[in-house]
Amino acid sequence: MTATASQEAFLRAFHAERPAVTAEAFEGGRAPDGRSSYEILCHRVAGSRRVLDLGCGDGLLLEHLARGEGRRLAGVDLSPESLALARRRPSLSGARLEEGRAQSLPFDDDSFDACVSHMALMLMAEVDQVAAEVARVLSPGGVLACVLGGGAVGGEAYGRFIAMLRSFVEAAPPSRRIPALGDSRTRSRDGLDGILGPAGFTATHWETVPIDLGGSADEVWEVVSRMYDLGPLDRAAVERLRAGFMTEAKEMAGPDGRVPCGFRIHVATARLR
Ligand SMILES: C[S@@+](CC[C@H](N)C(=O)[O-])C[C@H]1O[C@@H](n2cnc3c(N)ncnc32)[C@H](O)[C@@H]1O
Known part of the structure; x- marks a missing residue:
């Protein structure tokens, strides 16, 4: 099996067991201005009518986007189980939700005004090919906005x-370890420019925002324990990790029992020339 195939096989298997895992972890998170990371992304493409969500998962971001009048929405994801959840959302009854790879998008040229992607682009192998595909399906002047x-x-x-x-x-x-996922160039603005520039995009607008995922020690464990790396660990190891984490988390709690738990996101936006 190639490295790309084994990464994608891991992602499919993980999301088969946990099809809504990212939305469960991040839906409740808040930026300093009170918005969730999904809302921040949604606002970045506020004026766009035809929008594609790349790695749409269970469709939470598309549901936010569906609140915009007259939008034509589409989503693509590797995971049939996550897509099944997206298809159950009444607001997405008119959306085109496709099982597929971002490296080979099942859409015609010039189909979208914007492409969004929440916590997914950084996991993708062959990301230069993904950028070329996004450029192909966007109309000139179209926006790519990623968290x-x-x-x-x-x-x-x-x-x-x-x-x-x-x-x-x-x-x-x-x-019991996960394969290396994604392309490290997506972790910096210069790296992302090196991927998007050759595909025809302008320089990236890059903003880093802290997301507050804090709560009780149990609530914070529910968030952090959704990371991919825990998937293959054996049950005894996860239980020891949980016990050690809970001890430390309780020590970090404030007088109200709230454990501070911040996670930074990068919000990256580029426009197709
Ligand atoms: C961390 S989850 C994020 C899901 C969703 N965007 C969210 O934030 O709730 C990453 C998603 O990207 C999908 N994915 C990863 N690589 C992909 C690829 N090459 N093509 C399509 N989907 C992919 C995974 O199946 C998974 O659903």
Whole structure:
């Protein structure tokens, strides 16, 4: 199996078990201005009528987009289980929801005014091919707007969790580790420009926003434990990780029991020339 095929097989298998995992973790998260990361992305394409969601998952972002009048919406995802949830949303009854790969989009040239992607572009292999495909299906002047993971806010629970998780992953046998996902160039503005520029996009507008995912220790565990790396770990390891994390999380809690848990997102926008 090629590296790309094994990455995509892992993603399909993970989302078969947990088809709404990202929406469950991020729907309740809030930026300092009170918006969720889904709402931030939605506002970036406010004027666009024909919108494609790349790696749409269970359709939460498309549901936000469906509140805009007269929109024609489409979504593509590797996971049939996630798409089944998207198809159950009444607001998406008119949307075109396709199982497929972003590297080979099942849409005609010039089909969309905007393409959005929430926490998905950074997972994709052969991302130069994805950029070329997005450019093909967008009309000239069309917008690509993405939310990309930007890591933990320092000194808070997400960062502590990632440090603890790393030691568990290092101790696990290779068969219980996830494949390397995505292309590291998507983690910086210059890297993303190097992908999007050759496909015909303008320089990226790049903004980093902290998302507050805090709550009780149990609520924060529910958020952080949805990360891909936990999927293959054995049950005993996950239970030890949970116990260690809960001890630390409770120590981090404020007088109201709230555990601070910040996660940074990068909001990247570029326009097709
Ligand atoms: C972290 S989830 C995000 C789901 C959704 N956008 C959200 O934020 O709620 C990443 C999604 O991207 C999809 N995905 C990853 N690589 C893909 C590819 N090459 N083509 C299509 N979908 C892909 C996965 O199946 C998964 O549903």
